[in-house]
Amino acid sequence: MEQATNWADRAMARMAAESLPPTPQHFAIWYSYYSGDLPDLNRALDKLAEAGHGVTAERLAELHDRFFSLDHEKQAVREAGARIQGALSHLLELLRASGAGSDRYGRALQQFGEDMEVRGLEQLSALVDAIAAETRLMAEHNRELHSQLQSSSSQMDELRRNLDVVRQEAITDSLTGLFNRRLFDASLAEAVARAAQTGRPLSLLMTDIDHFKQFNDAHGHTIGDHVLALVARTVKESIRATDTAVRYGGEEFAVILPDSRMADAARLGEQIRKSVASKKLVNRSRNVTLGTITLSVGVAQLARDETPADLIKRADAALYDAKQSGRNRVVAIGSRDRDTGQGG
Known part of the structure; x- marks a missing residue:
């Protein structure tokens, strides 16, 4: 308080x-x-x-x-909903003007319109797919409306592509190109549920750039942004296609590692740590060497009956240990003890 x-x-x-x-x-x-x-x-x-x-x-x-305002996805959903409503009204007007005996199609469009309550991206995409499919079917059965219905179908296809772009932007961190915290929460919950069901191992890697605030203060946020992008690129290049790398927040990154035991995750963390530490930072516009940056890494493996929040808490504890014990190192924590520390 x-x-x-x-x-x-x-x-x-x-x-x-x-x-x-x-x-x-x-x-x-x-x-x-x-x-x-x-x-x-x-x-x-x-x-x-x-x-x-x-x-x-x-x-x-x-x-x-x-x-603080409505996020990009909510705005896109609202705009897409308005466009779909407009397209549905136009199609119904075409049907009435042509006198086409297409009861099934008309009923389908009216049902779509009645379903146009507040929806998320996934539901809107499914709705667009359904309207487009009905429209293509109608075009095949009614040649008189073919050109106009084809135009409406093309509009729906364009809207679906736009929604796909918005969906991708909604789960991506714009600065680093990695997935964002929103996708992390959903992906970790899914990975934990799958591991519990299959009995396969799951590990979580949390990493933080050492002394990043001081680096920012010394060299400016533009250089700091380049450093964040560099670390993100190094992480992305180091992981498998089945792994999920995210910008967890600020200068902290996380990697969800399905089918990975703690020792394997710790080796990956060490690989990332060494790769970042080996890179020399240079301000090319001023031809000034900025030195190097280092990472602290925490690793934890999912324990039986553990929740996503429990796993995050232990990985965070390992990251805290890495920083407290000198930074620029990897620390892995078991379910009941603090197992290993590596680094330079």
């Missing part, structure tokens, strides 16, 4: 210092900034300061839309 009050006080003070009106939107941004709940928001605000741009109400409105 005391900490929350402190963050609130700092947020109010910051609004006054920046001569910003104390709106709920401005308060939400600065409260989150001081609490550190949204690392990417902090980075965006710090970049504005670095570039010498003022923290204006207009820029804060853009940040609020980006981090």
Whole structure:
């Protein structure tokens, strides 16, 4: 409670210092900034300061839309729903104008329209597929409407492709190209359920860039972004097609490793650690060597009757041990003990 009050006080003070009106939107941004709940928001605000741009109400409105308003997927679902409704109305008008005796098709379209309540991407994609299939079938049976129905079918195909793009964006971290935390939660739950059912091993690897805040402060967020992308690329190149790599948050990454025992996961973590440590960072625009970066890695293997949250907690504990014992190392924790430590 005391900490929350402190963050609130700092947020109010910051609004006054920046001569910003104390709106709920401005308060939400600065409260989150001081609490550190949204690392990417902090980075965006710090970049504005670095570039010498003022923290204006207009820029804060853009940040609020980006981090606090309806997310990209919800907006896309809403827009796609409106387009589908429009397409359905147009198709029904075509049927009525042509006098086509297509009762089945008309009933199908009306049913689709009645089902147009709030939907997610998966349900919308299935709906678009169903409408497109019905439309193609109708086109085959009614030549008079063929060209117009083909046009509507093409629109549905385009909408489906757009929804596929939105779905991919909704589960991808834009900076690194890895999957994001949202997909991680769903994938880990699925992997844990599958491991429990099959008895196959499952391991989780958590990694964090050592002293990343100091590196950012010294070299700037643009260079920091390049470092995040470099680590993400190294992780992605090191794993199998069946593994799932995500940007867990800030400078932390996670890898879900199905069919991998802890020793195998620890070896992978060591491979990633060495690969990152071997890379020399250079600011090519200034021809300045920035040195190297290192990773701390925590590993845990799923234990019997363990939940996804339990597995994350133990992998996080291993990562904490790696940092506490000197960083730039891999630590693996068993279900009841702390097993191994590696590194340089």
